[in-house]
Amino acid sequence: MRLNHLDFHVPDITATADFLIRHFGLKLKDMRGQNGLAILEDDTRLEIVLSHAIAKFGTADQVEMGRKTYHIGFILPERADVDAVHAGLAAAGADLSGPPVAMRGGWLFYCTAPGNILVESGWRPG
Template sequence: MRLNHLDLHSPVVAETAAFFIDHLGFMAVETRGKDAFYRLTDEAGMVLVISPPIARLGGGDQVSLGLQTYHVGFLLPERVQVEDAYRRILPTGIRMTDPEERHGAYVFYMVVPGNILVEIGHRPDT
């Protein structure tokens, strides 16, 4: 079995997709309406879908529902790239932690538009 895609629910689909495109290097492959659906991909072929919350499942996002048990994590090949990403994203004004050593990696966390928790890090052994 192979992971096909990851679908993140956001109440602000276009804004969330724009953040992944503008700051994390994703490209839009398909869109359906302004806030209906975005299919994104990165240079490694990762498919990331951004779609609206499903009403029958509570209609909320992970942070406001208190579901901070999951996040989306990205690894960079060099530690300095984590610092570069942090400095590049910091002026956007989103909530971010400072980069730190944590669980064998050098990481920072941020809550991107749509209240999605994202980790950017470098792990020396990968």
């Protein structure tokens, strides 16, 4: 069994999709309607689905709740890659936790993507 997808409820699907595509190398697989639903894919075919909050699942997204109730993490092949992603995000004015730091045996930092999604970027020695 393998994980197939994650679905995040966000208020601005296009802004969140653009952020994840630009800074984390995801590819747009499908966009349904104008800002209706986006399916992004990584290089292992894991999909991240971005959609609006659905009534049967609670009607609120993380922005409306004012909380970060989950986070996603990207693992990078080299420590220098973490620094490069951080530099790109900093240049774009992203909401960063600070510079990368040694933590839990690796090198990582956090940022907040549009939609109030906490994103971890890190490297761990092989």
